[in-house]
Amino acid sequence: MRTRLCLLTVVLIYCISCSTDNADKKLRTEKERADSLKKRAADSIAAIPTWSTTNPYNDFACLIAGVNSPGSKYNHLLDSNTAWKKNLEFIKTSWHKLDTGRLEKITRWKNTEFPQGLKSATTVFYPFSGPDFLTAITFFPDMDTLVMLGLEKPGRFPDMDKMNDLLAENYVQDLNSCLTDIFNKSYFITRNMQRQLSNQKVNGILPVIAFFMEETQNPITDVKYLLTKTDSLTKTSTIEEVDYNSVGKESPLGLKINYVRSNKLRTVYYYRYDIANKNFNDSSAFFKRLNSMNLQVTYMKSASYLLYNKMMSNCREMILRKSRFILQDDTGVPYSLLAQDSNWNIKLYGQYTRPVKDFPYMREDLMLKNACTQGAPVPDLPFHLGYHWGNKKDLLILASKKQKV
Numbered sequence: 001m002r003t004r005l006c007l008l009t010v011v012l013i014y015c016i017s018c019s020t021d022n023a024d025k026k027l028r029t030e031k032e033r034a035d036s037l038k039k040r041a042a043d044s045i046a047a048i049p050t051w052s053t054t055n056p057y058n059d060f061a062c063l064i065a066g067v068n069s070p071g072s073k074y075n076h077l078l079d080s081n082t083a084w085k086k087n088l089e090f091i092k093t094s095w096h097k098l099d100t101g102r103l104e105k106i107t108r109w110k111n112t113e114f115p116q117g118l119k120s121a122t123t124v125f126y127p128f129s130g131p132d133f134l135t136a137i138t139f140f141p142d143m144d145t146l147v148m149l150g151l152e153k154p155g156r157f158p159d160m161d162k163m164n165d166l167l168a169e170n171y172v173q174d175l176n177s178c179l180t181d182i183f184n185k186s187y188f189i190t191r192n193m194q195r196q197l198s199n200q201k202v203n204g205i206l207p208v209i210a211f212f213m214e215e216t217q218n219p220i221t222d223v224k225y226l227l228t229k230t231d232s233l234t235k236t237s238t239i240e241e242v243d244y245n246s247v248g249k250e251s252p253l254g255l256k257i258n259y260v261r262s263n264k265l266r267t268v269y270y271y272r273y274d275i276a277n278k279n280f281n282d283s284s285a286f287f288k289r290l291n292s293m294n295l296q297v298t299y300m301k302s303a304s305y306l307l308y309n310k311m312m313s314n315c316r317e318m319i320l321r322k323s324r325f326i327l328q329d330d331t332g333v334p335y336s337l338l339a340q341d342s343n344w345n346i347k348l349y350g351q352y353t354r355p356v357k358d359f360p361y362m363r364e365d366l367m368l369k370n371a372c373t374q375g376a377p378v379p380d381l382p383f384h385l386g387y388h389w390g391n392k393k394d395l396l397i398l399a400s401k402k403q404k405v
Helices: 002-047 056-065 075-080 082-113 133-139 165-185 190-196 206-215 285-291 310-322 335-339 366-373
Strands: 123-126 145-150 220-230 237-243 254-261 264-272 297-300 325-328 344-350 395-401
Touching: 056 075, 056 082, 056 206, 056 220, 075 082, 082 133, 082 165, 133 145, 133 206, 133 297, 165 206, 206 220, 206 254, 206 264, 220 264, 237 285, 285 310, 335 344, 335 366, 335 395
Parallel strands: 123 145, 123 297, 145 264, 297 325
Antiparallel strands: 220 237, 220 254, 254 264, 325 395, 344 395
């Protein structure tokens, strides 16, 4: 009996010991798993790249956009300086009207109407853009690279250390005047920009692009100039990036602006270039640069009907050859060229109207007129863009290149 009792005691102790060991092992396993998950999470966070937006470029963008940003050295001017306080009031009133009257409507429309390939496109070409980063980022918020093209000089930010109250008042007045056209009409008027952006107040398009970047929550990380360099021996030209502060009296070809969106570094290029065929051909550095890029989408509005001109055929042909999608009003690539090209599927939106009177040499594109008035019903556009801001008869053409089987 005593032997049996001892045996049962030994078995019971063994079972308890095994149970304890198993429990300890389970706890250790769970702790190791928890520690592993914590480490992986920490490693994942550490692996996410970060870029500093604390820099003079973004500080000034915050000031002109009326944004009180942590760390910006110009925050105090938004509260203490009369000129910048006036600028802030102008922006609050104008931006609310712009956002509800146009930008929100564009966003809802493109979310419904854009095919997936257009939504996910990473590179956008926007010829004849001037400084209109705003419309591009509204249509294509997920783009990685935007290539803008115009005739306005790149320009510079002002020297804030030398800006007294009177200079600030003049700067704000000029900036507000420049922005009024795109706020009210959706495009910049070339002759107005040449007057407003070529003086010593708002110098070039850089401040305007910076304004739109900050106002649409795309903080700037860096700005560089683009210069054309010609080899003295081979006489060949290349485009080089140089530091913003290293350019003196040289006339830059353009700008490269890096910004952050959704914790990803993205880039805007602006080129000041006349794309008439005599300048834009396979011997020019700019032509080679564009031709080497994957220009998936071309967007155009208020383009002065320049691509109707034979002297602009090189640019037109590049757009047709390289683009997978073309989104434009009637001032871009002639509709008749797209309609007669079997490589494209075309959708129309809005209402047809004759070319505006500012271009009396432009004849009606009868194929476009017939497509809008005699073909299948054309869906309305819920927003207004382009030259026809007066009568609100806007038209958008969405051309998608057919996939090769």
